[in-house]
Amino acid sequence: MSLKLKLYNTLTREKAEFQPIDPSNVRMYVCGPTVYDFAHIGNARPVIVFDVLFRLLRHVYGEPQVTYARNITDVDDKINARALRDHPGLDLNEAIRLVTERTEKQFQADVTALGCLEPTVQPRATDNIAQMIGIIEKLIERGHAYAAEGEVLFDTRSMSDYGQLSKRPLDEQQAGARIAVDAHKKNPGDFVLWKASSESEPGWPSPWGRGRPGWHIECSAMSARYLGETFDIHGGGLDLIFPHHENEIAQSRCAHGTHVMANVWMHNGFVQVEGRKMSKSEGNFVTMNELLETEKFGGRTWPGEVLRLAMLMTHYREPIDFSVKRLEEAERLLAKWPVVEVGNAKPCENVLDALADDLNTVAAVQAIHALAQASHSDEDAKARFAASANLLGLLPKATEVDEAIAAGIDALVEMRLELLKAKNFAEADRIRDELAAKGIQLKDGKAKDTGERVTTWDMKR
Numbered sequence: 308m309s310l311k312l313k314l315y316n317t318l319t320r321e322k323a324e325f326q327p328i329d330p331s332n333v334r335m336y337v338c339g340p341t342v343y344d345f346a347h348i349g350n351a352r353p354v355i356v357f358d359v360l361f362r363l364l365r366h367v368y369g370e371p372q373v374t375y376a377r378n379i380t381d382v383d384d385k386i387n388a389r390a391l392r393d394h395p396g397l398d399l400n401e402a403i404r405l406v407t408e409r410t411e412k413q414f415q416a417d418v419t420a421l422g423c424l425e426p427t428v429q430p431r432a433t434d435n436i437a438q439m440i441g442i443i444e445k446l447i448e449r450g451h452a453y454a455a456e457g458e459v460l461f462d463t464r465s466m467s468d469y470g471q472l473s474k475r476p477l478d479e480q481q482a483g484a485r486i487a488v489d490a491h492k493k494n495p496g497d498f499v500l501w502k503a504s505s506e507s508e509p510g511w512p513s514p515w516g517r518g519r520p521g522w523h524i525e526c527s528a529m530s531a532r533y534l535g536e537t538f539d540i541h542g543g544g545l546d547l548i549f550p551h552h553e554n555e556i557a558q559s560r561c562a563h564g565t566h567v568m569a570n571v572w573m574h575n576g577f578v579q580v581e582g583r584k585m586s587k588s589e590g591n592f593v594t595m596n597e598l599l600e601t602e603k604f605g606g607r608t609w610p611g612e613v614l615r616l617a618m619l620m621t622h623y624r625e626p627i628d629f630s631v632k633r634l635e636e637a638e639r640l641l642a643k644w645p646v647v648e649v650g651n652a653k654p655c656e657n658v659l660d661a662l663a664d665d666l667n668t669v670a671a672v673q674a675i676h677a678l679a680q681a682s683h684s685d686e687d688a689k690a691r692f693a694a695s696a697n698l699l700g701l702l703p704k705a706t707e708v709d710e711a712i713a714a715g716i717d718a719l720v721e722m723r724l725e726l727l728k729a730k731n732f733a734e735a736d737r738i739r740d741e742l743a744a745k746g747i748q749l750k751d752g753k754a755k756d757t758g759e760r761v762t763t764w765d766m767k768r
Contacts, residue, residue, distance in 0.1 A: 310367055312663050314540075315624060317548065317572040318472055322665050325571065327539050333364055333373045334538035336530040336569065338547055339429065341380040342410035343389040345594040346417060348614075348629055349544070349578040349585060355615055355700075356575045356623040356666065357542045358423040362698055363662050366654070376533045377426040378526060381407045381433050382509060382519055399507055417595040420611035422700035430529040432520070436511045438528035439520045442562045443500045443513075451561040454515050455491040457503035463496040466557050472572060473549035498554050500524050523554035530568070531559065541569035545576055576626045605631035613638045616701055619668040640672075644679040644696065645689060646765050652690035654698045662698070671699060716747055720762050723749075727760065 312325040327333045337357045340346050346354075357375075364373045386403055394402035419425075443459055446452035451465045463469050470476065499521035504510030510517040520528075530538065536559070543552065552572065559568040580591040597603045598614055616637040621627040655678055661670035675695050682689035696702040719738050726735040739749055747764055754761050 310659055310663050312363070312367065313665055314571055314573060315665050316570075317574050318567075320474075325539075327368070328537065328570065330368055331372050333368050334534040335361065335364065335373070335375050335540040335542065336526070336534055336538060337375070337377045337426075337541070338526060338543040338551070339377040339379050340411075340414050341383050341385060342407045342414065343383065343386040344410060345596050346414050347585065347592060347594050348580065348598065351418075351421060351595050351614065352578050352618055352623075352627070353542060353544050353575050354418050354423055355421060355618045357573075358418075358421075359619070359662070359668060359699055360540070360542070360573075360666060361424060361426070362700065363666070366659075366698060374428070374534060375426040376428045376430065376530065378529045379411055379429055379431045380522075380525060381411070381431050382525070383522065387508060400509060403509060413596055417599060420599050421595070422611055422615050424700070428533050430533055432525040432529070435525070435528045435532060436520065438532050439524045440501075440511075440513050442524060442528055442531070442558065445562040446500065446558060449561060449564075451558075452500055453493065456489075457516060457518070458491070458499055459501040459515055460492060460497040461500055461554065461558055461561075462493055463498070463557065464494050466561055469557050470553065472553045472556055475549060475553075498523060498550065500558065523551055524558060526551075526555050527559045527562070527568075530555075531563070536563040537565050537567055538569050540571045540573060542573045542575075545574045548574060575623045576621075579626065579628045581630050582628055605634065609634055610638075612641060612701060616641060616672070619672055619699065619701070622669055623666055640676060641701075643676070645682050645692070647682075647689055647693045647702075649693050649697045649702060650690050652687075652694045654695040655691045658695040658698065668699065671695075672701075675699070675701070716742065716764060720749065720764055724760060724762060 313322050314325050315322045335357070337353060340350060357377075361373065361375045364375075386406060387399065390397075390399060390402035390406045394405060397405070443452060446461065447454070447459065450462075452459055452461050454460075501513060501515055501518050501520060501524070503516055503518045508519070510519050530541070541552065541555075556568045560566070579585065580593060583589050583591055585592055593604050595614075598609050599611060600608060602608060613634055614637075617629065617633045618627065620633070620637060655674055657674035657677075658671045661667040661674060664670075675692065678688050678692035678695060682692045693702060719742060723735045723738040726732075726738070742749060742764070750763050750765075752761055752763070753759065
């Protein structure tokens with residue numbers, strides 16, 4: 308294996324060569340959606356970024372040797388609140404089911420439209436309650452957690468090096484957005500592992516009474532179950548470093564007695580919309596679904612490949628300003644790329660080298676565009692373009708044409724060839740222009756055996 312990957316590790320604040328624990332079993336975990344609302348454009352960025360990394364890892368180590376887990380959080384107080392709001396007349400559990408099923412279904416449709424591969428496994432939090440309880444029991448047994456007033460909390464001062472990921476001294480840390488600072492906590496930074504549920508709230512039996520898990524314990528349980536107590540890469544957005552990822556590390560390491568939870572921690576940068584932080588109060592909050600299927604953003608819908616390229620035109624660790632102008636730029640670039648099928652060619656070395664350098668998609672896109680330009684006169688470049696664009700999930704797809712329409716186009720192409728033989732260039736040009744106006748692109752060439760003019764066609768994107 309000649310290609311050496313270098314990845315930036317948030318844990319060490321350095322870029323280093325990636326060394327998998329087991330090259331025959333490369334494992335990556337990425338925090339997925341909390342399914343209480345449609346995913347917004349900020350959520351799309353980690354989905355796209357780590358899909359590219361998934362594709363690259365499969366290229367380097369082989370598809371069967373890579374496991375990618377992305378969870379579905381389907382138990383959360385935000386889900387409860389949304390269920391009560393949207394279905395006030397229903398039993399809460401039934402309302403929660405309706406909210407989570409609809410939201411997850413939409414998420415899967417949206418990320419598919421963005422050209423993302425399906426992860427190897429997509430565990431749901433509610434299918435892993437027993438594993439969460441098991442981890443909490445270990446933490447109590449080892450002196451890292453305690454029960455108080457119906458809750459179980461992690462004792463942050465029981466871990467001597469708590470805070471390594473965020474590099475925050477313990478005394479300066481706050482409890483986090485989802486954790487209240489209550490009198491029953493030993494320390495302000497202690498966080499909830501298990502909390503009591505009322506009769507009207509979703510809950511599961513546990514040694515500490517009927518309750519539900521805290522936010523952080525969910526990912527520790529699911530990653531350990533599907534990837535092992537230690538694994539290679541953990542990814543997510545920059546906003547998850549603290550408290551979520553910091554607390555995942557704490558509870559996982561202390562429960563399992565390991566030095567690390569994951570060897571490499573990767574985080575994508577923030578997303579602004581039209582130069583401002585995205586928020587509903589600013590009026591610039593936009594979901595993936597709205598971009599793909601409504602005319603809310605820029606007065607039109609946007610193809611998934613345009614959204615994907617717009618994200619990849621900025622390095623994943625840099626902040627990105629998502630705007631109509633950026634989408635239009637991505638669309639113009641894609642329009643210059645040929646529609647081709649993936650063959651047996653290998654991706655271009657320039658593209659691979661760029662991606663191997665901490666997912667430098669900016670340089671990779673530039674190299675792919677150069678191949679696209681060269682492909683107009685070079686069949687080898689066209690084949691390498693197809694393989695390279697496909698590696699990034701950006702291969703342009705031809706518009707499907709039914710058989711009757713295809714037969715009609717073929718007839719016009721033949722008619723144009725006869726007109727060219729008869730030197731009736733004006734009429735031949737008229738047919739060409741008529742087809743072009745309908746999005747049908749003609750390409751003239753010569754047959755290798757006879758040297759006669761031949762014409763092929765495809766649909767413009």
